[in-house]
Every structure is written in structure tokens, then in C-alpha cells.
Amino acid sequence: MNNVQTGSTLHDDRTGVSTLGGMGARARGASGRLLTEIWMQDGATRVEQALARLLCAEDDGETELMAAMRYATLHGAKRTRALLCLAAGTLADTPAHMLDDVGAAIEMMHACTLVHDDLPAMDDDVLRRGRPTVHVKFGEATAILVGDALQAHAFLTLASLDAPGDNRIALVRELAQAVSAEGAAGGQAMDLSLVGQHVELDRIVAMHRMKSGALVRASVRMGALCAVAEDAAHAALYCALDRYGACFGLALQVVDDILDATADTATLGKTSGKDAAAQKPTCASIMGLQAARQFALDLLRDAGEAIAPLGPRAERLAQMLQRANAYLFKHAPCA
Ligand code: IPE
Numbered sequence: 161m162n163n164v165q166t167g168s169t170l171h172d173d174r175t176g177v178s179t180l181g182g183m184g185a186r187a188r189g190a191s192g193r194l195l196t197e198i199w200m201q202d203g204a205t206r207v208e209q210a211l212a213r214l215l216c217a218e219d220d221g222e223t224e225l226m227a228a229m230r231y232a233t234l235h236g237a238k239r240t241r242a243l244l245c246l247a248a249g250t251l252a253d254t255p256a257h258m259l260d261d262v263g264a265a266i267e268m269m270h271a272c273t274l275v276h277d278d279l280p281a282m283d284d285d286v287l288r289r290g291r292p293t294v295h296v297k298f299g300e301a302t303a304i305l306v307g308d309a310l311q312a313h314a315f316l317t318l319a320s321l322d323a324p325g326d327n328r329i330a331l332v333r334e335l336a337q338a339v340s341a342e343g344a345a346g347g348q349a350m351d352l353s354l355v356g357q358h359v360e361l362d363r364i365v366a367m368h369r370m371k372s373g374a375l376v377r378a379s380v381r382m383g384a385l386c387a388v389a390e391d392a393a394h395a396a397l398y399c400a401l402d403r404y405g406a407c408f409g410l411a412l413q414v415v416d417d418i419l420d421a422t423a424d425t426a427t428l429g430k431t432s433g434k435d436a437a438a439q440k441p442t443c444a445s446i447m448g449l450q451a452a453r454q455f456a457l458d459l460l461r462d463a464g465e466a467i468a469p470l471g472p473r474a475e476r477l478a479q480m481l482q483r484a485n486a487y488l489f490k491h492a493p494c495a
């Protein structure tokens with residue numbers, strides 16, 4: 161294995177990040193690292209502020225439902241999906257203020273899927289982002305409504321964007337598809353139906369692509385959809401973004417499976433070992449930890465290769481891959 165430890169970032173040349181010309185080398189330098197950290201921190205802060213603004217209390221005071229929505233959405237998140245949207249949006253010259261709101265809408269939808277995923281009828285989890293889950297803190301009925309309302313607020317946010325109607329419709333369609341029966345909802349149904357079963361890897365991969373990959377893939381595409389249409393003129397751009405987003409999304413869930421089996425609860429901010437305890441077939445349980453880890457690395461490399469033809473414009477998308485890579489090496493070092 162040929163890894164280069166560079167401060168907080170461990171660059172693995174199998175990830176394909178180095179296929180982006182001089183980008184990898186620049187990002188490995190101290191100033192490159194600093195610039196990467198600055199745009200990611202700035203982007204996460206801007207999305208956090210957009211979320212706080214969009215989920216604000218009415219004049220007559222905050223209802224318990226709105227308090228629970230803010231609890232579910234604000235604080236403690238890595239904002240990976242929003243940052244992917246921002247990174248793709250930069251590439252398509254999308255105005256920053258628009259990206260903040262689109263990123264916030266995506267994070268609302270993501271929070272919705274997590275709140276419902278944690279419910280007793282689903283994974284029955286008591287800890288999320290280092291705090292009690294929404295149903296533990298506010299009760300099960302409120303948690304169900306939080307998910308419903310966050311989903312509605314995500315679409316309201318997109319419908320209210322200061323953007324041409326065609327772009328808004330495309331964004332709404334993209335987000336809806338990502339959480340539909342062909343996306344997260346269908347993947348979650350599959351997840352529940354496979355409990356206790358030994359299944360082939362391709363079924364796990366199909367489930368992962370739907371239950372969490374679809375929203376990641378949509379996040380990347382939505383960054384570009386804010387500014388440019390998905391048409392023949394932009395076919396190469398969407399093809400590259402699509403492959404990047406699909407590989408990245410699947411990689412994130414594979415990493416999630418690995419960390420569930422290897423990291424501790426304090427590191428994860430959610431209860432570790434839940435998949436095995438609930439008899440969930442995962443990439444880690446089907447492939448073994450070492451092969452699953454290699455699978456995640458290969459997917460991150462494939463994602464890097466997908467955006468290589470876009471050149472330096474895709475630098476931030478490449479940096480997101482480096483961040484995911486570093487996260488894997490930090491929390492799941494070689495078995
Ligand atoms: C859930 O997958 C994916 C969605 C929320 C749609 P997991 O059940 O593995 O996610 P964690 O481990 O609880 O975060």
C-alpha cells in the first residue's frame with residue numbers, strides 16, 4: 161500500500177484523487193490544506209446559518225414541533241451532503257446564496273431520514289450526533305411529525321428559491337426522486353426486509369445505493385442543477401457528476417457499515433455495533449472488514465476518476481474525496 165500521511169489528511173494514491181493533475185499535490189501542501197479547511201468550514205457555517213433562518217420560530221413563540229425540528233437539524237452534523245452540493249455548485253458557477261439554501265434543504269431531508277431511521281419501528285436508536293435521538297427527547301409521535309415537517313420544509317425551501325421556475329422544478333424533482341420508493345424510502349424498506357437474512361453482496365449494494373446513496377448523488381447533481389440544465393449541452397458534466405455522486409454515496413454507506421462494527425459509540429456519536437445486534441446484513445458482515453474497506457477505497461478512487469476530465473474546476477469535489485478518505489483511515493485503520 162502506498163500511503164502518504166500529511167497532517168490530518170492521509171492521501172492514498174488508490175483513491176484516484178491524484179488523477180486530478182496537480183490538484184492532489186497542491187492540496188497536500190500546507191496552504192492547500194488550509195484553503196480546503198477554510199471553504200469547508202465557511203460552507204458548513206453558511207449552511208448552518210441558512211438552516212437556523214429557515215427553521216426559525218414564528219413571532220408568537222416556538223412550538224414544540226419546531227423546537228424538535230431544530231434539535232434534529234442544527235448542530236453536530238458533518239454537512240457532507242451540503243458541502244457536496246456547494247462543491248458541485250462552484251463548478252457550475254451557481255450563486256453562493258442560492259447554494260446555501262439548497263444545501264440547507266438537502267440537510268433538512270437528510271435529518272428527516274435520520275429521525276425516521278432512529279424510530280423504534282426502524283432501527284430503534286437512542287443516540288444520534290452525540291445526543292438523545294428525537295423520539296427519546298420529544299416522544300415518538302413528535303419524531304414522526306418532525307420527519308414529515310422537515311421533508312415539507314425542504315421542498316418549500318426549494319420552491320421558494322430566487323431562481324427560474326425550470327431550475328426550481330428540476331431541484332424539487334431531484335430531491336423527491338432521491339427519497340422516493342426508488343430512493344431512500346425504498347432502500348429503507350429493503351433494509352428492514354433483509355434483517356436476519358444472508359444475502360448476496362449485490363443486494364446489499366442495491367440497498368445502499370437507494371437508502372443513502374441516492375441522496376448523496378442528488379446532492380451533487382443539485383449543486384449543478386441550480387445553474388445549468390441537465391441537457392445535451394451539459395451531458396458530459398452531468399455524466400461525470402452522476403458517477404462521482406453514485407460512487408461517493410455508496411462509499412459513505414460502506415464506511416458507515418465498517419464503522420458500526422469497529423468504532424466506539426463516543427467516536428460515532430451513535431450506538432456502535434447496532435447492525436450486528438439487529439442482525440442486519442451489511443457490506444462489513446458480507447464481505448468482511450478488510451474487503452469492505454478496500455471496496456470503499458476503490459469507490460472513492462472511482463469517484464476521483466469520474467471527475468478527472470473536469471480538471472481543476474472540480475478541485476473541491478476532489479477535496480471532499482480526500483476528506484472521506486482521511487475519515488476512513490482515521491477511524492478504521494487497516495484491520
Ligand atoms: C440509514 O442507514 C440510512 C438512512 C437514514 C436513509 P443506517 O441505519 O446504517 O444509518 P445509521 O448508522 O443509523 O446512521
Ligand code: MG
Nearest residue numbers: 277282283351
Ligand atoms: Mg437504518
Ligand code: MG
Nearest residue numbers: 277278283285
Ligand atoms: Mg440506523
Ligand code: MG
Nearest residue numbers: 416417420435
Ligand atoms: Mg449504519
